[in-house]
Amino acid sequence: MLKTIGFFLGLLFFTHCAFSERIVNTDGVRNALKVRFKIFKDVPRSEAEAIEMNFTKISDCETEHFRGKQYMRYGDPLIIPLFDVNGYIAGLQTGVPVGLDNNYPPAIMQPPFIQDGDLFKLTAYFVDPLLICKRGRSKQQFIRTGTGQDLFIQTGKDPETDILEIDEHMTETKWVQGLCFPQMGYHYFKEVSLDMSCETFFPVALLYYHGELQGFVWSLGAILNSTFVSYEYPEPEFFLELLKEVPTCLNTLRRSTMHVYFKDNIDTFTCKAPPAKESPCTSDSAFPVLEKILIVWFSIFMLIKMTY
Template sequence: MLIFDVNGIIAGIQTAVPKATWTPPPGPNVGHPLIDDGEFWTLTAYFIDPSRICNGRTSEDLRTEGTGTALYIQNGTDPLKSVIQILQDEKQLVPTTQWTKGHCFYTMGDHYWYNVRADMPCNQFFPSCLLYNKGQLNAFCWALNTQLTSPRYEHPTLSVLSQFIDPVPQCFATDPDYKALSTMHVYFSSEISDLC
């Protein structure tokens, strides 16, 4: 669902996943970035600094700034204190963060995954990825350990994961609790030539 500021101007996007469908149950990601919301795990991304939501932007701000000014992934229960601001420049991302480069997927961009390792348990898989095109952030994705039925989600099979994740966590093949990955990509442009 979309998030709007107090003036009705877009501020972010959120997804909610029924807890009962998440397999295996999340481990250390609970609360960071999976927020306990009753029967759901909720993930939130903001397109503006979350501190601006309650005061709101103006129509002029929207005209000059566009839909957003940056990408912030909520990483705790307090969106004013617990967000990861994503670096716009791919060259700055690599040496300073735990985001690791996967692969370029034609028409999507270069994928980056947070602290992904071959030997990691599936309940430590960070439920988001970043995509860069020509060195600049151009999209992000939700990558959820669940089989969602909405047509808005893709369901990459184990056989294609190596085309955009490197290394592919072995748990996707070996953990009996893992069932599926559901992904949704959110792009910041309408350009279809995301060739990395």
């Protein structure tokens, strides 16, 4: 009898630990979509939220060069959220007006910039573009995966084939590692070098922290304005805080940037060594549950003994 009780207690302890691990691992869900360093303004993650925030639909889900229903707020091209066929967030665009004085973006950057009317658009997808307009995500999938599980940068006119898939884990990316900055994370840049031409400076940087992809940055070679939220205007010397070797051309080039975050844990991006992660499966965490079970089993055991 005691052996049987011991067996069941051991089984319950194992179950408690496994369940605890499962709960803890849910913190990887992208539970937000925020923009602008120090302001962290929310971007709508559903069509219903977009309408409440005075965004207006400007396209159907499937167009010649893009996937996802595009929404804009008062014609401001800084933030153009993309929603799937079911109305859940599927990606994000930003637009640069055609005909800027400095002729940005240069021809060599077209694509990833793709002209759409009077805008050059950059597009990032958070789910596979093949699925966005065909079946989208269900409510349950949105709850489970939040702002999507992927990041694809569109690099050509075909949104289903001309895409650059971004690695989820920092150790797997081939992009050039930069430096860590609090509330930004580690910046990663695509093919940067000291003597590069800024015409080839890729307009997207990646943000990693806690070893995982946390967001990205639009980095645009022009001074732009927005009514949704103000752009970031880094001084040239600020790149010394982001890159180990700053391309010479950035010393005189002014840019408009925008940080995009997938989670609301931005305050944990301290650039300090993170504490060792403790397993929730410990005797201390399991003891209150096991204590109650043991009392019940002991009561049953005594009752059986008294009966016989």
